[in-house]
Amino acid sequence: MKKINKYSAKALFSLQILAFVCLLSACKKNEGYNTQPVSTDKTKPDVVTNIKVTNYNGGAFITYNLPNSDNILYVLAQYKINDKTSRETKSSYYTDTVKVEGFATNKPYEVTLYTVSRANVKSDPLTVTVNPDVPYYKLIKPTVSLTTDFGGVHIQALNPNKKEVGVILIAMDNSTQALEVSDQHYTNQDTIDYSVRGFPSEQRKFGVYITDNYGNISDTTLLDITPLFETQLDKTKFTVYRKPSDSEIGYGWDLPYLWDGKIDGYSNGWHTNPGTGKPMQCTFGIGVTAQISRIKIFERPLEYAFFHGNPKNFSWWGSTVDSPQDVVLPQSAPVGAVIGDWVNLGNYRYPNPPSGLQPGFTNQADEKFVLAGVDFLVPATAPAVKYLRLLVHDTWGKGDAAHLMEVTVYGKPQ
Structure with a gap:
């Protein structure tokens, strides 16, 4: 028979231990550490030595030397992070550091360390003081x-x-x-x-x-x-203010449908004509001078949710003058930028599907989210305006046509 040297024997023993641990893991959910005894050696292990503490914001690293024993399974740290909450963390015998964290403030805290054997026998307690920095x-x-x-x-x-x-x-x-x-x-x-x-x-x-x-x-x-006064602006006062740079209308989905109160997806909304390129935009009057607080948009629901011509990245511009002159607005401008008669009220991105699914594979919860509408806040520092212009930078379908079902505007009329 071939003689097995001490290194091969040690490797064989390690493989046997690994196989045993894997068998236990297959039968029980792994919580990070196997606390079931894997040894019949009930000897109390020695404590760790050569303690060093490295503090950081809200926590500390405690470094140590393990006892010279093959029977060690992990090091256990128990501590209180505030007046009510106790925590414990474990560090396997493969490492020489345990991390303690979550402390409420920057002051001394006591941490009790135990060495735990493979038979689940604890050593005597060893108290270490840590001084975490400000959390x-x-x-x-x-x-x-x-x-x-x-x-x-x-x-x-x-x-x-x-x-x-x-x-x-x-x-x-x-x-x-x-x-x-x-x-x-x-x-x-x-x-x-x-x-x-x-x-x-x-x-x-x-x-x-x-x-x-x-x-x-x-x-x-x-x-x-005292919150600032806010009300929904009267949609019956909204008017079309079509300018040369506005997009051509497609499929008869003309601008007044954007404030007719219909969001079901089966009625008409606003739709630009495919093939006419960018900018994809529309302009309308709100009937009063108002400081806008938020604009709720209702994108096209059902199979169009997070797809097709629904805006993904867009901007709202406003004008304070009675008859604002047309200008081709840039696809990118900072909030508050003034170009001609127009001021940038905000740059926005429509939220991702709440389900986490990829666009095009959305579910009923995502459709419900679209049907509820999404508010886009306008900074309180924005000026009061009389006209609004929607500039769509790109859509969920990445095409050259945009569509919306409804727009609701909130603010403080002057």
Whole structure:
């Protein structure tokens, strides 16, 4: 018989252990670590040694030397991140570092380390002190601003490290006479800039705080704010204001259908004529001078949802003069840019299908989303206008024709 050297024997033993672990994994969901005993050796393992701590924002790395034993399975760290929440993290015997995170503030915290054997026997506890730096949610909080907006408030903050945080808006509820959560906005974007609307134009107490993935919350900024007045503009006053640069109409879907209140997808809307190229645009009067707060658009639903000529990227322009002169507007311009008699009110992108499906393979939930319409907010700093121009940059179908079912405009008439 061929003699097996000690290295081959060790490899064979490792393969046997691996096969055993794989067999267990096939029978039970893997939660990241196998806590079932894989050894009959009940000896209490030694503690880790040579502890080093590297702190960072909201957490720390604890590096150590493992005991010299083949019976070690993992290192367990147990700790409290705030007055209420306890956490534990594990690090396998293949590494020499355990990560502890989610601490509520920058102060000393005690972390208890255990070495755990393959028979699920813990070592004696070993206490380590970490001093995490200021957690990111607390770094974001001082940058928060809460200001008045049409029908609500405008929230801004900076998140330069692009961490996952929640921005929570609370507002006084007239029925409960208590501050209730009104909106929850979760993001990892570096710039937080959005509005929450739907409130009457009356003074109300609003507050905003920042939270993280671990349930920590910052202090709350509280302000008494009166939302700006907002109403739906009267569509019976809308008028066609066709100019030479506007797109040709296709299939009889003329501009007045854009404000006739029909969004079912079986009626007519606005449709440009294919083959006439860009720009794909239309121009109309709103019958009053108004500071626009938001424009709700209803794209063509049913099989056209997120497809065909439904706008994907587009801009709204407005004019404050009585009879604005025509001009060919650029396909790209910053918000607030003034070209001739026209000012850029905003550049927009229609949201992706809520289902997450690829355009062209959308489901009924996506069609329902389109039928509900989507609001596109206009900055409160925009001037009051008398005319609107829609400029479609590209469509979901990437063609040279655009279509919409309906437009609803909100704002404050002068």
